[in-house]
Amino acid sequence: MNGAETLVSTLTDQDVDICFANPGTSEMHFLAALGGNPRMRSVLCLFEGVATGAADGWYRMKDKPASTLLHLGPGLANGLANIHNAKRASSGMVNIIGEHSTSHLKYDPPLTSDIEGLARPLSHWVRRAESAESIAWDTTQAVAKASEHPGQIATLILPGDSSWQQVSAAPVLPAPVAARRKAPSSERVEHVARVLRSGEPTLIILANKATRGGALEKAGRVAAATGARLGSQFFTARIERGAGFVPLLRIPYAVPQAMAFLKDFKHIITVETREPVAFFAYPDKPSLLKAEGTMVHELVEADEDSELAFDMLLQALGATGVSAIVQPRIRTEVPTGALNPTSIAHALAAAMPEQCILVDESLTTGRESIGLTLGAQPHDLINNMGGSIGYATPVATGAALACPDRRVFCMVGDGSAMYTIQSLWTQARENLNVTTIIFANNTYAILKAEYANMGAGTPGERALSMIDIDRPRIDWQAMAKSMGVPSVAVDSAEGFYRAIANSTREPGPCLIEVKL
Amino acid sequence: MNGAETLVSTLTDQDVDICFANPGTSEMHFLAALGGNPRMRSVLCLFEGVATGAADGWYRMKDKPASTLLHLGPGLANGLANIHNAKRASSGMVNIIGEHSTSHLKYDPPLTSDIEGLARPLSHWVRRAESAESIAWDTTQAVAKASEHPGQIATLILPGDSSWQQVSAAPVLPAPVAARRKAPSSERVEHVARVLRSGEPTLIILANKATRGGALEKAGRVAAATGARLGSQFFTARIERGAGFVPLLRIPYAVPQAMAFLKDFKHIITVETREPVAFFAYPDKPSLLKAEGTMVHELVEADEDSELAFDMLLQALGATGVSAIVQPRIRTEVPTGALNPTSIAHALAAAMPEQCILVDESLTTGRESIGLTLGAQPHDLINNMGGSIGYATPVATGAALACPDRRVFCMVGDGSAMYTIQSLWTQARENLNVTTIIFANNTYAILKAEYANMGAGTPGERALSMIDIDRPRIDWQAMAKSMGVPSVAVDSAEGFYRAIANSTREPGPCLIEVKL
Structure with missing residues (x-):
């Protein structure tokens, strides 16, 4: 086995069995190893922020880390915003960062950068796999670190030569340490x-x-x-x-x-x-x-x-015998008429199937709506912990892979969705049960409120133009079509309800544009 | 004037008169200052990699730095890959990174990260504007650094309180230093x-x-x-x-x-x-x-x-009187028939108008084609110096803003285009003269060749599926439509020629899908 094969089999031996990848030339042996190991599921992402966000979504639903494969320093950089969000959500993940082979680095070829320097601010653990012989050990430690409670960001840098060299002996592994949560005082x-x-x-x-x-x-x-x-x-x-x-x-x-x-x-x-x-x-x-x-x-x-x-x-x-008071089911009428935070919430609450997953990044619309879904069927709600927008569509992708039998609703503002819109392509490719709900108000609406909150006064025309995103207005149905996702646009509460309900009837992704 | 207004006026005083921005809550005063200064052109980008790549394109054509406005550490992180490319291209730029106000940082709110740590690996100069009083000085130094030869990456971190505080006295500025190139020995x-x-x-x-x-x-x-x-x-x-x-x-x-x-x-x-x-x-x-x-x-x-x-x-x-031998004009026939690297090059060479700008990121197709355009009308050719893909559509955006009277041809592979496809929206918004040419071979074709070059053998079906991007096939016309850019698809050499020539007839962007 070469270093790359050892790395992949060490990951799967330790139950890290999915890799969200955006590979490059220096990762070809790793790609071969991914392809050669049937225990590893490889998911191609067209942008690295999708890969790291999907790993976050996977962890949130599985409580175990996924791996990512990123291409040198810039590939890592593209994934950092969602690594930040994952770190703040205490999601563990194992990032494998391809790197030039060691002998090549001294010539400072174009893609060279300080990968450790880029990784460290947002990783709990960073290591360079110095040789194929050490890879099994390094990988085991990366997985152990990522699996701690709370989950940690482990980043393993993989030089090309460590990847392609043969491993001569059976790998020596550190003694396994069960991830245990500490007892409170x-x-x-x-x-x-x-x-x-x-x-x-x-x-x-x-x-x-x-x-x-x-x-x-x-x-x-x-x-x-x-x-x-x-x-x-x-x-x-x-x-x-x-x-x-x-x-x-x-x-x-x-x-x-x-x-x-x-x-x-x-x-x-x-x-x-x-x-x-x-x-x-x-x-x-x-x-x-x-x-x-x-x-x-x-x-x-x-x-x-x-x-x-x-x-x-x-x-x-002395209360061990007391029972908890739980939320009763509140049956919501299907709303009709205009779309507003209340009718949006009611449509959602009425249509949400049991055990669905809500990934919420609807900063303006959802802030007012989500409270009204408390009496809906039992579900999971996932939020952005790090505040870097562009988290929802990747996290929904990872959550859908983690829970193939559950429908994921990704509720996202139009501004936020544009950061990592490439997620739609991976959702189509993997036929994931994700309903992406775009709240299209054609503006960074949150910033309009924040402008006044900040005491910056009333925005003038020029400042306002930097908050509005309606020139041109994004055509969300065309966007969905471009990446193979069926879509529908709605402009009424009953239409929205129908679109949500319809989206759950067949497997695979769809997109609902909510015209606000 | 407050700190933000001082920053913007210091930039424009020093001829940095464009800002590629993706603002957030902490930058509202900066946004107000941008809006309030008619000498500054503000260009909204829907993703930070578009902003930093556009600043690179601006520098390449203007030989002077643009500014960017990014939102805290994750916003910077999203822009880093194209900062890497700009750094490798010796393009100067001034990045303004919004930051929490100083008193707020100690509470470690969600968007907090080590901005200096993220900036340093890819910046030549990093500074935190500690107060509104120091901003004019800090900004002057940032511009001076970015304007050196070769161009440098200057990153100025702007805490909210430095932005909103009033500046009490007329700013003290460092003595201007003309950016001079050293004499060779x-x-x-x-x-x-x-x-x-x-x-x-x-x-x-x-x-x-x-x-x-x-x-x-x-x-x-x-x-x-x-x-x-x-x-x-x-x-x-x-x-x-x-x-x-x-x-x-x-x-x-x-x-x-x-x-x-x-x-x-x-x-x-x-x-x-x-x-x-x-x-x-x-x-x-x-x-x-x-x-x-x-x-x-x-x-x-x-x-x-x-x-x-x-x-x-x-x-x-002793050769001061010798003349250079220059490239003669080679008139190329309009090709017909199948699209291949030669017919693509001939179509391009025949249609390219004088003083056009080619931004090339067509790793597979262009590598063989571009040499055949040497005898075309005089033009500029721009390449990716850092190797991080996703550079072309933003650089073309910046080049078109720098040279509004010239047509920019952005030649980009489908895989590369997907990294920063949000550029199309800014091109539509600003009605830029960019013709985006997508070479749609539905694969990371370069990796197929590199797989064998790497000695990883022949890729198996599973490995191959991680290189192909044809499930689903990206619908480039729908993608263009989604962001307000007109488009055409071509599958013949004469069709390609016609599409290029047509694209130059009216101002504004368009996209040509070259079906390979």
Whole structure:
């Protein structure tokens, strides 16, 4: 076996069995190794940001890392924005970055760059595979790092010669370390129990792995036992949500609304997250959103086990027998008439099939709509944690590959969709069950609001022209057609409902343009 | 004036009068300042790689830097691949990177990243504008750096508070330093004169500013006087080319052909470049392309003045009266029949109007075609110096803005075009005279050849599927329509000729799909 073959088989031996790839010349041996290993699924992406975003989506639904294959420093650079988003979402991933062979580097050929330098700001772990002999070891460590809780970004740089050299001996591997979540400190648990027993208004903010499964259910029991409210940040990596799940209050995005929401809580308890912070700074607004005098108590640190923490807390509260209050199913009438945030939400809630996945990057429209889907069929909701737009269409792609039996709804603004629109092609190629919903308001609408929020006054005509994207107006049906995705445009609530429902009837991708 | 207004007026005071922008919330004051300064042209791009590539194209045609506006670390990251290409092309640019306000950074909000860390690997100069008071000074230095010869990448990080704070006093500016090219050493000139007098077979390789204007013409006189051949690397930032210009031999891309081309030269003389190096390393091929025993002599270093060097060389050779031999006009018949590299080249050569600009990123098709356009009407040829694909459509955008009276032909493979296809939207918005020619072979054709060159054998079906991009086949006419660009598809040589000629008749962009 050569180095590339060893790398791929080490990945699959450790259950990393998908590779989102945009290969180049220096990765031909790796491509051969991908092709030669039937345990590895290779997914071609036409732009690297699609590959890294898809790996993020895969992790969110699978809780295990995918791999990516990127072409030298610039290929990595193209994937960095979605690596940033994945890092902020605590998604693990293993990036393989092709590199010139070692002997060639000293001649500084055109594609040479400082790959370590580019990787380090957004990776938890960076290593160069110095030889084919070390690749199995390096790969094992990369997978172990990516598989930690919270997930980590591991970047392995693969020089051409390490790829094509033969491996002489059976690889030596580090001893496997099971990724375990740390136990929270019992002092912290007891302190939080005292806070909760006080009966003072308390918000418990859940994040990362705490917004799902046993942790969420047990948090619900704590809430039922104590009267504390359960909430989430505005953005969360993944929430199990809808009928039958413990509901979470969402802290609003805008600073005044978030402050109004938080002002009556005397205590904030954090679980795998920190106290609420404004997304951006504004000249006349604070960065921290809690009221003066509100106390913040950390229950679960990012690398700890939330479910265990809630078990301990229920014990400390003597509330192990209490049941959680779950969200009842709210049946929504099919709306008719004009499209607005409410009718959009109602159409969505009425049409969403059980176990669907919502990937939300509809900054303006969705912000007002998504709360109204809380009583829909049970589903997962995925948000952008890093704030770099262009995350939704790739993440939806990865989520659909991770969960082939579930329909993914990718709700995305027109401005955001244009960053990584190449995702549609991979969705068509792999016949993925993704319904892309484009909210086409022909503007970076969020910036219009933010312009005033920032105290920059009323935008003049020239500044406004830099926020509007309606000259030319993007033809979304033509865009979908160009990459082999069927599409429909809607301009009424009933049309939108029908389009969503229709999109679930047959496998494969489609695009709905919502004309706003 | 606030910091943002000071920044924009400092840019325009120093003749940086265009900004390729993809703004976000933290840049609203900058947007207001752009809108408020009529000397600044703001060009909206839907993806940051379009902005940085357009700045590169602007520099190539104007020899002065453009500015870009990017949104925090991830926005910069999206622009890095084309910053890499610009850096390798010695194109100067001033990147303004929006950043959280200083007081907000300590809360590590979602979009926070190590912007300096991301910028440094691909910038010559990085600075954070620590306050509104220092902005005029910082901006002046950024422009001075970007304007050096060779052009430099200057990256100025702009925190929100530096942007919105008022500037209290008239700005203090560093003393202006005229960007001067260094004189080459007379020892080197005399040494090269001795080499040339020897009469031994010699290749003079010109690059960067030496492939145009006075330097190119004087290099032609040296060649005429001495019998030396004039050549270029396979990729050059910009060549003045066609009838009436001194022609350059192009060193082939593939290693065996390049070695065959170089093997008979006893001497290689380099001008603003280095000796030829293979683009990639291959297991059984050398990195350096010259024959054993060939001697390399540096005449002009990257920061020196080539025209002055050739003046000195002509003096040393006693050849100041010799005339250059220039390329005669070769009139090409309009080809008919099948599309192939020759008929494509002939159609292009026959249809190219005087003073057009060719931006070439047609890795497979163009590699064989472009040599046959040497006798066309005078034009400029622009290549990708950094090897990161996705450079052509943005560079064509910037070149068209720089030269509104000239038609730009962007020759691009289908695979490459998909990286930064958002360029079409900016071309439509600004009604730019760009004819985008998509060579649609539905594959990363270059990788098919490279797979074998790499010694990876014959690709199996699974590996091959990662090189083909024909499932689904991209519908280029729909793609053009989606972003408001008219298009035509051609499948014959005469149809291609007609489409090129038609595209020059009216202002504005169009797209030609060449079905291969």
